[in-house]
Amino acid sequence: MKNFVQELKLNFILTALFCILCGAVLFVWPDMSARIACMVLGAILVLMGIIYFVSFLSTPSGTFIKQVHLVLTIVFVVIGVWILLKPDFVIGLIPVIVGIILVLHGFYDLQQAVFLGRAKYGFWWLALLFAGLTIVLGGILLWNPFEAMSIAIKFIGVFLVFDGVSELWIFSRARRITRQIRETVEDSMEESFRDRDDIID
Numbered sequence: 001m002k003n004f005v006q007e008l009k010l011n012f013i014l015t016a017l018f019c020i021l022c023g024a025v026l027f028v029w030p031d032m033s034a035r036i037a038c039m040v041l042g043a044i045l046v047l048m049g050i051i052y053f054v055s056f057l058s059t060p061s062g063t064f065i066k067q068v069h070l071v072l073t074i075v076f077v078v079i080g081v082w083i084l085l086k087p088d089f090v091i092g093l094i095p096v097i098v099g100i101i102l103v104l105h106g107f108y109d110l111q112q113a114v115f116l117g118r119a120k121y122g123f124w125w126l127a128l129l130f131a132g133l134t135i136v137l138g139g140i141l142l143w144n145p146f147e148a149m150s151i152a153i154k155f156i157g158v159f160l161v162f163d164g165v166s167e168l169w170i171f172s173r174a175r176r177i178t179r180q181i182r183e184t185v186e187d188s189m190e191e192s193f194r195d196r197d198d199i200i201d
Helices: 002-028 034-058 064-085 087-118 124-143 149-200
Strands: none
Touching: 002 034, 002 149, 034 064, 034 087, 064 087, 087 124, 087 149, 124 149
16 A cells, blocks of 8 residues: 555656646747647657556556546547647647646646545645636636747646646645544554553553
8 A cells, every 4th residue: 555655646746747847848948849849748648648557557446546547548648649640730739738638637636625625624725726727727728819829838838837836736735634644543543452451451
């Protein structure tokens, strides 16, 4: 179980870092050719799909998170391979594709925000805000109000960096709450055992 948690943590961190790295590159070099942007985006999506697939294999069967990882694996790999094979056709769809990814991430972060809220975490509303903003940013890209591709790519870079940073923050909060719950349960069990031993003595 400990190895599973560590692998899950690594997968989330790598995914978020890939988003931040990709976003930073697109923001710093917004005038790069659309073809290069497509190829880079396609490769990153395939890599993210592989990461989620590894997480899918290591997730216990019958869990909701396992189904989510399978869906994300299929979505990322299919879209990534499609971009790599048809870059010319996909150039105008870059904002839409990234918008779909952000919306998916936003809904996943929304699930984490609900978990934090149920766990009585004080700043659960901040996680909810981040999740909502991610969904909104994805919706903006789906609407695609940008006339120039270079401007769209620059905004995509900003949105991806925000998505990566917010996902790291939400995951760190959820992991801290999970650890606190586990420690509370363990302390309660130890206290129960001590009380039973005192009664026996």
